[in-house]
Amino acid sequence: MFYPVKTPFFIKKLYPRYTWTLPVTGKALFLTFDDGPHPLVTPFVLEELAKWKARATFFCIGKNVRAHFDTYRRLIEEGHRVGNHTFNHLDGWKTDDRTYLEDVREAARIIDSTLFRPPYGRITRFQQRLLRGEATGLKTIMWDVLSGDFDNGIRPGECYLNVVKNAAPGSIVVFHDSEKARERLEYTLPRVLGYFAEKGFRFDGIPG
Numbered sequence: 001m002f003y004p005v006k007t008p009f010f011i012k013k014l015y016p017r018y019t020w021t022l023p024v025t026g027k028a029l030f031l032t033f034d035d036g037p038h039p040l041v042t043p044f045v046l047e048e049l050a051k052w053k054a055r056a057t058f059f060c061i062g063k064n065v066r067a068h069f070d071t072y073r074r075l076i077e078e079g080h081r082v083g084n085h086t087f088n089h090l091d092g093w094k095t096d097d098r099t100y101l102e103d104v105r106e107a108a109r110i111i112d113s114t115l116f117r118p119p120y121g122r123i124t125r126f127q128q129r130l131l132r133g134e135a136t137g138l139k140t141i142m143w144d145v146l147s148g149d150f151d152n153g154i155r156p157g158e159c160y161l162n163v164v165k166n167a168a169p170g171s172i173v174v175f176h177d178s179e180k181a182r183e184r185l186e187y188t189l190p191r192v193l194g195y196f197a198e199k200g201f202r203f204d205g206i207p208g
Contacts, residue, residue: 001151001153003146003148003151004146005145005146005148005162005166006144006145006166007020007142007143007144007145007146015142017128017132017140018128018140018141018142019139019140019141019142019172019206020142020143020144020172021144021170021171021172022170022172022206022207023170024169024170024204026169026202027169027196027199027200027201027202028169028170028201028202028203028204029167029169029170029171029173029196029201029202029203029204030056030057030170030171030172030173030203030204030205030206031049031054031056031057031173031175031192031203032056032057032058032059032083032117032141032143032172032173032174032175032206033045033056033057033058033059033175033176033177034058034059034085034117034119034174034175034176034177034178035059035061035064035085035089035176035177035178035181036058036060036061036064036068036071036176036177036178037058037060037064037065037068037071037072037075037177038064038068038071038177038178038179039068039071040182041177041178041179041181041182041185042058042068042071042074042075042177043071043074044177044185044186045175045177045185045189046074046075046078046080048189048190048193049078049080049193049203050078051190051193052193052194052197052203054193054202054203055079055080055081055203055204055205056080056081056203056205057080057081057082057083057115057141057205057206058075058080058081058082058083058177059082059083059084059085059115059116059117059141060072060075060082060083060084060085060107060111061085061086061087061088061089061107061119062084062085062086062087062088062103062106062107062109062110062111063087063088065107065110065111066110079205080205081113081115081205081206081207081208082111082112082113082115083111083113083115083116083117083141083206084104084107084108084111084113084115084116084117084138085107085116085117085118085119086100086103086104086107086118086119087103087104087106087107088103089119090103090119091119091120091122092118092119092122092123092124092127093122093123093124094122097124097126097127097130100123100127101127101130101131104116104131104134104138105134108134108138113208114137114138114139114208115138115139115141115206115208116131116138116139116140116141117140117141117142118140121142121143123140128140139208141172141206142172143172143173143174144166144167144168144170144171144172144173145162145163145166145167145171145172145173145174146162146173146174147159147162147163147173147174147175147184147185147188147192148162148184149175149176149181149184149185149188150176150178150180150181151184152180154184155184156183156184156186156187156188157187159184159185159187159188160187160188160191160192163188163192164192164195164196167196169201172206173192175188175189
């Protein structure tokens with residue numbers, strides 16, 4: 001499976017309306033978790049974050065929020081940010097505009113956030129314009145670094161190195177609180193938190 005671990009500069013220039021990194025004062029990283037909430041994986045993530053007083057942003061699938069609302073509520077109660085990741089994890093490149101927009105709206109009924117991340121990072125320019133025009137004023141959040149925890153073809157140690165070799169102050173880093181990513185996430189996340197904390201980094205949620 002091919003994917004750029006570090007988002008190329010030219011991609012960021014092609015899509016300047018998307019958020020790829022964030023300006024920071026000092027050393028800060030923005031850890032994000034896609035595809036939850038999951039009844040077992042998300043609590044693990046929360047416990048690891050709490051050890052370092054870290055804040056993160058969780059891009060939630062609407063149907064998972066509905067199925068595991070107590071876990072979703074815990075995210076918010078513990079001070080983390082949430083974002084819309086569609087209701088059914090739709091691929092914008094393979095979905096007609098009306099269906100895609102309605103799916104995002106359905107998720108927005110239970111996910112109160114101005115942050116949006118398209119599943120797989122796939123969204124058309126027209127779909128993105130439609131979302132910007134919504135009353136919620138959804139802001140499309142992409143990423144600077146992919147951990148690769150979703151990739152069954154890499155070892156957990158590779159996932160860890162993907163992050164520590166590429167993340168820098170202001171980076172938005174993608175993990176997944178999902179069953180598919182679980183083995184690699186459980187290895188990588190504690191080590192990433194420890195590595196960057198020892199280097200004086202803080203971990204912030206993405207502002208809305």
